[in-house]
Each structure stands twice: as structure tokens, then as C-alpha cells.
Amino acid sequence: MFVDARALPDETTVQTDLAIIGGGAAGITLAREFDRSGVRVCVIEAGGLEPETQVQAFYQGESVGIDYPLEAARLRYLGGSSNHWGGYCRPLDPIDFLQRDWVPHSGWPFSIDEVMPYYPDASAIVEVAPGRYNDAAYWEEITGERLPALATGRMRLQFVQFSPPTKFGERYGPQLKQSDNIQVLLNANVVNIGAGAEGRQVKQLAVRTLNDKRHSVTARIYVLATGGLENARMLLLSNDVVTAGLGNQKDLVGRFFMEHPHLSGFGDIVVGDLRRVPPLYRERVLAGGRPAQVAFNPSEAFLRERKLLNATFMAGVSGDYRSDTPQGDNSAQTRARIRTDVLKAARRFLADGAGPVKPQDPAYIGTGLGLGGACEQAPNPDSRVSLSQRRDALGLPEIKLDWRLGEQDRRSVVTHMHSLAQEFGALGMGRMVIAVKDDGIWPAQVSGGNHHMGTTRMSDDPKRGVVDRNSRVHGMDNLYVAGSSVFPTCGSANPTLTIVALTLRLAGELRKRFQ
Amino acid sequence: MKAISKTSHREPAGSGYTRRAFLLSLLTGVAGAGVLVAGCAPPADGGSAFDRWSGWLLGATGNRDAVIRVGRLYLQAYPAQGNADALLKEIDRAIAAQLDGTALEAADRARVGAALERAVRSEYARGEVVMVAGWVLSVSEARAYAAVAVLSG
Numbered sequence: 001m002f003v004d005a006r007a008l009p010d011e012t013t014v015q016t017d018l019a020i021i022g023g024g025a026a027g028i029t030l031a032r033e034f035d036r037s038g039v040r041v042c043v044i045e046a047g048g049l050e051p052e053t054q055v056q057a058f059y060q061g062e063s064v065g066i067d068y069p070l071e072a073a074r075l076r077y078l079g080g081s082s083n084h085w086g087g088y089c090r091p092l093d094p095i096d097f098l099q100r101d102w103v104p105h106s107g108w109p110f111s112i113d114e115v116m117p118y119y120p121d122a123s124a125i126v127e128v129a130p131g132r133y134n135d136a137a138y139w140e141e142i143t144g145e146r147l148p149a150l151a152t153g154r155m156r157l158q159f160v161q162f163s164p165p166t167k168f169g170e171r172y173g174p175q176l177k178q179s180d181n182i183q184v185l186l187n188a189n190v191v192n193i194g195a196g197a198e199g200r201q202v203k204q205l206a207v208r209t210l211n212d213k214r215h216s217v218t219a220r221i222y223v224l225a226t227g228g229l230e231n232a233r234m235l236l237l238s239n240d241v242v243t244a245g246l247g248n249q250k251d252l253v254g255r256f257f258m259e260h261p262h263l264s265g266f267g268d269i270v271v272g273d274l275r276r277v278p279p280l281y282r283e284r285v286l287a288g289g290r291p292a293q294v295a296f297n298p299s300e301a302f303l304r305e306r307k308l309l310n311a312t313f314m315a316g317v318s319g320d321y322r323s324d325t326p327q328g329d330n331s332a333q334t335r336a337r338i339r340t341d342v343l344k345a346a347r348r349f350l351a352d353g354a355g356p357v358k359p360q361d362p363a364y365i366g367t368g369l370g371l372g373g374a375c376e377q378a379p380n381p382d383s384r385v386s387l388s389q390r391r392d393a394l395g396l397p398e399i400k401l402d403w404r405l406g407e408q409d410r411r412s413v414v415t416h417m418h419s420l421a422q423e424f425g426a427l428g429m430g431r432m433v434i435a436v437k438d439d440g441i442w443p444a445q446v447s448g449g450n451h452h453m454g455t456t457r458m459s460d461d462p463k464r465g466v467v468d469r470n471s472r473v474h475g476m477d478n479l480y481v482a483g484s485s486v487f488p489t490c491g492s493a494n495p496t497l498t499i500v501a502l503t504l505r506l507a508g509e510l511r512k513r514f515q
Numbered sequence: 516m517k518a519i520s521k522t523s524h525r526e527p528a529g530s531g532y533t534r535r536a537f538l539l540s541l542l543t544g545v546a547g548a549g550v551l552v553a554g555c556a557p558p559a560d561g562g563s564a565f566d567r568w569s570g571w572l573l574g575a576t577g578n579r580d581a582v583i584r585v586g587r588l589y590l591q592a593y594p595a596q597g598n599a600d601a602l603l604k605e606i607d608r609a610i611a612a613q614l615d616g617t618a619l620e621a622a623d624r625a626r627v628g629a630a631l632e633r634a635v636r637s638e639y640a641r642g643e644v645v646m647v648a649g650w651v652l653s654v655s656e657a658r659a660y661a662a663v664a665v666l667s668g
Binding site for chain 2: 151152154267337338340341342343344345346347348349418421422423424425426427428431432433434435
């Protein structure tokens with residue numbers, strides 16, 4: 001059932017069993033797990049069914065570190081940021097869960113084995129099932145293309161599968177609407193998570209609407225699922241009982257903010273004969289009705305040997321190079337000429353025979369591949385979310401983000417770029433130019449991927465984490481956190497699939513509570 | 516250096532064709548069918564075997580200039596590498612390692628060309644690479660371009 005909180009009588013109290021704050025991928029997944037369960041569920045969504053400027057403005061904030069588009073990076077209506085995700089799906093890697101002596105603050109409370117059973121169902125929810133994320137033989141068979149093995153030992157092939165992408169509000173909203181035991185409270189801004197006097201129990205949620213209605217929601221169990229930035233903000237601003245904010249007795253809430261640093265134009269590859277590069281290496285291939293593409297990942301052995309962070313690279317055709325391209329002397333034209341020079345010079349290594357690669361187009365000399373890369377960021381307590389002095393339309397502190405990247409992050413990115421260059425050279429496929437100087441400074445073009453992680457990190461030790469291995473806030477009996485804010489380390493895979501998998505795992509934990 | 520290359524290339528395949536000349540001709544082929552070291556300009560009479568050979572190479576694709584430019588970029592980055600003899604010696608070594616004991620002199624151009632290609636791929640696999648104007652190139656590949664650039668004057 002959908003209910004517009006603006007239309008409820010002022011000071012309505014909604015009584016439920018499970019209150020889920022946030023109707024994004026995690027919140028909707030969790031609610032669906034309790035459909036027809038006998039457990040009364042209330043999803044409290046700050047937005048409506050469509051984006052609205054006035055509502056979206058609540059995601060404004062202050063960026064004081066690496067420039068970050070706080071408002072554009074998230075969406076505040078049913079479905080949340082799944083309304084603009086790219087659909088990239090791949091599980092985290094086993095090493096991402098491990099405590100690595102070269103990555104401070106690394107390590108989940110469990111191995112990937114704990115999450116792996118949930119990935120198949122998560123894959124179905126994001127509509128990519130069956131997941132074949134590291135099964136080269138499967139993709140070779142289904143595409144009929146041989147996938148040359150990588151040669152350096154530095155990298156390995158993984159397979160990204162693409163969700164349509166599933167917009168959770170559109171895709172699963174009708175199910176929630178029809179459900180007898182799920183209520184979706186729309187246009188309902190949670191402004192305080194109200195704890196009891198000891199701060200160990202959540203007693204109620206204070207809700208306000210933009211037409212100035214004030215409601216409350218009471219439940220047995222509360223789950224915060226508002227995204228990796230807002231989860232921390234909600235805990236911090238719920239400070240009427242615990243002055244530092246709920247769950248923040250150890251000053252950990254909001255710290256360890258991680259993104260996947262993306263670099264645009266960090267390098268590209270020239271290919272002499274595109275036939276040498278399997279389509280899966282350079283484009284989304286529709287195989288068995290499902291799109292997939294190769295991701296180039298560092299091998300675990302190489303990460304260990306060089307003490308590096310994880311990364312994911314993908315390539316895509318950017319255009320052809322021709323010998324009749326006009327030449328010039330400005331810097332861009334010089335760079336372009338060097339590209340064609342390298343292609344011509346390396347032709348013997350990159351194409352078969354002496355004749356033209358494309359007899360019908362003798363001026364063709366090669367193809368460019370653009371590169372996309374997402375890299376793991378090391379957990380850093382100084383990379384953090386806190387509360388700004390600025391206030392939103394309801395008078396609450398806006399978010400303040402201080403995103404920071406370190407030298408280990410940068411060194412890892414640069415090293416993996418070199419690895420990719422070596423792989424394409426070793427396979428006789430292409431030559432790569434790296435546009436990022438290895439000078440110890442992060443290039444200005446670094447940006448995020450709208451992946452907000454780590455701000456309520458998971459640990460068995462309350463001194464090291466905000467939530468325990470079951471996503472329950474340390475020291476609190478009935479408050480849980482869902483979403484990528486619980487990731488202690490973030491790997492390099494896009495987070496949505498893992499968010500959904502972890503939410504399914506959380507649902508199992510909560511079912512026990514309701515038994 | 517230049518004088519030696521000229522002498523060598525005037526006798527492309529006969530008994531006087533030295534190992535080094537063989538390598539040079541190989542490099543020009545490897546570097547793109549159409550590359551030949553500059554400084555080997557066709558003789559004025561235009562009727563020799565060299566003239567026919569170089570004319571074929573130079574006319575094929577025009578890659579000679581590209582090879583020279585990339586070679587010069589390498590020499591800018593590694594100015595101490597501007598000795599053609601040293602460059603050819605290193606390339607010789609890389610090729611020989613791929614020929615499974617076959618003497619370089621005894622191998623035909625196709626086999627030696629394939630050996631150089633294998634050497635280049637192996638260098639990428641082993642991380643034996645250099646940076647040239649941001650490009651990641653195998654050491655033998657870069658040396659090949661540089662050798663052509665040096666000999667071109």
C-alpha cells in the first residue's frame with residue numbers, strides 16, 4: 001500500500017513491526033523479503049514516485065575535500081539512486097573481504113563465503129541471473145569467441161553483467177503497492193531516530209513532510225537504508241539522547257567514506273586490427289539475451305606481491321584512426337599524430353600480413369579504445385561525512401563531505417594502468433598511452449562513481465565499527481543499517497549487487513528476530 | 516654508423532649481406548612494411564637491387580616517418596641509448612633468445628620477424644617495457660624504432 005504522508009492527519013502515528021527508512025535498492029529489497037510474511041512493514045521514503053526539485057534539494061550539502069556533486073550523486077524518490085545507476089554488476093572479490101596487512105583498517109568480519117550464497121538471488125533481483133561473473137569458459141561457449149588468456153600474471157578476466165538497469169521503484173513498486181503487509185509512506189522525511197533514555201533502543205521515528213505535517217513511526221525493529229551518505233547523516237543528527245549521534249560513541253559514524261575513484265581520459269589504447277580483440281573485451285555483448293563485458297582486474301597474487309588495492313578496467317571503442325586525418329601542431333593534434341605514429345610503427349606487431357587491414361578502406365590504420373576504470377580506495381578515517389552548519393528546508397544540518405584519497409590509492413591506480421598496457425602488448429592487440437603522470441599527485445580529473453561506502457562500517461569490534469557482522473548498530477538492540485555504508489572495504493566492483501546480497505542476508509537475520 | 520648501414524643496405528640479400536644489415540632490413544620490415552632506414556637513399560642511377568628493394572619498402576605505406584618519429588621520442592627520453600651498434604646488439608640478443616638455437620644468420624627473414632614479435636610480446640608479459648611520451652612500449656620494440664631513427668640521421 002502506498003500512503004502519502006502529506007495527506008495523513010497531522011501527528012499520525014504509524015505502528016508497524018519493521019520500519020525501513022529509505023526506499024532505494026536496499027530498502028525495497030528488504031521490504032520484499034517480508035512480503036506476505038505476517039510481519040508488518042513500513043517503508044518510509046522521503047520522496048514520492050517521481051523526482052521533484054524541492055525534494056531533491058535535500059541532497060545538497062557541503063563538499064570540502066575532493067569536489068563532489070552531492071546533490072547529483074543521489075536521487076530522492078522511490079527507488080532512490082537505483083533510478084540512475086549504470087547497471088554494472090559484479091560481486092566483490094574474495095580478497096576484498098580479507099584483512100590485508102598493507103591496507104590499514106581492512107577486513108570484513110567474515111569472508112566472501114558468507115555473502116556468496118546471496119549473490120545468485122541478488123543477481124535475479126537486479127535481473128542479470130544467472131551470474132557468470134568469472135566464468136570465461138561459459139562466455140567463450142555462449143559467444144563462440146575464444147578469449148585469449150592474459151599473459152603477465154598481473155591481471156585476470158572478470159565479467160561484468162549489465163542490469164537493464166533495474167529501477168527498484170518502477171520494477172518492484174507495484175508489488176509493494178499491492179502487498180497486504182507492506183506500507184510505503186511517501187514524502188515522509190525522517191528527521192530523528194528517537195532512542196530511549198539509555199540509547200540502546202529506538203523508540204520511534206520522527207517524520208515531517210514539506211506541508212509541515214509531523215508524524216511518528218513506531219516499530220519493533222528499525223533499519224536505516226538511506227544510502228552511504230545519508231545513513232551517516234541520519235545517525236549523526238539523531239543526537240537528542242546520545243550527543244555524538246546514535247552509534248557514534250566511538251566517533252566512527254561518517255568516517256572512512258570511500259568512493260571508487262574514476263579517472264576520465266587517464267589513457268587509451270590503439271589497436272591495429274580490431275579482429276584481434278574479442279568483442280567481449282571492447283563492448284557489451286548480448287549473449288543469451290543478457291549483456292556482458294570483460295573487466296580487467298588485477299590478480300590476487302599481484303595485489304599481494306605489490307601491496308596494492310583492487311581495480312576494474314573496461315574498454316570501449318572510441319573511433320577509428322586514418323592516415324588521411326589532417327595534421328596540425330597544437331597539442332591535441334600532436335598527441336593524435338603520435339597515436340597514429342605508434343599505430344603505423346607497431347603495425348607489424350599488431351596486424352597480420354603487409355596489406356591493409358581493411359582493403360575496402362586503405363586509409364584505415366587502427367582503432368582507438370577508450371578506457372574506464374574504477375579503483376578501490378583504502379579506508380581512511382579522515383575521509384568523512386559530518387554535519388554542516390548549513391541547514392536544509394526542514395532546519396536540519398546538511399551533510400558535509402570531506403572526500404580524501406591517499407598515495408596508496410594513487411599508486412595502485414597507476415600500477416594497474418601499466419599492467420593493462422602490458423596485457424594488451426603481450427597479446428599483440430594494442431599499445432596503450434598513459435596520460436597520468438606518476439608524480440605522486442592525484443590528477444585533477446578524478447571523480448567518483450556515485451558509490452558511497454564505508455560511513456557506518458562493519459566490524460565485530462565496537463571500537464572499530466559502527467555495526468556488527470549482522471548489520472546491527474553496536475550497543476543498540478533494534479537498529480540496523482543496510483546498504484554500502486556498512487562496507488569496511490569497498491573493492492572495485494560496483495556496489496549495487498553486493499548491497500542487494502547483503503540485504504538478503506540481513507533479511508535472514510531479521511526473520512530470526514521476528515520468530 | 517650511417518656509413519655502415521649504407522654499405523650494408525646496398526647489398527640486401529647476397530653473400531656480402533652482413534648480419535647487421537640483415538637485422539636492419541628486418542627492423543625496417545618489422546617496423547612497418549614500408550620502413551627503411553633513412554640514409555639509404557636510392558642511388559642516382561636507380562637501377563640497382565637496393566634501389567628496387569628500398570623503393571618497394573618506402574613506397575608500401577610510408578611508415579618510415581612514423582617509425583623515425585617514435586624512435587626519436589624514445590631517444591629524447593633515453594638520450595644515452597643513441598648508439599646504433601648497442602641498440603642492434605640488444606635487439607639481436609632478444610631475437611636470438613626466441614630462435615631456439617638456430618643461428619640468426621641461418622634463419623630466414625620471416626622466422627626472424629616472428630622471433631622478434633615473440634620477443635616483443637614476451638617483454639610485455641615480463642614487464643620489460645619503457646615509457647615513451649606516455650606510451651608503454653617493449654624495450655626491443657622501442658630500440659628497433661630508435662635504431663631506425665639513429666641510422667636515419
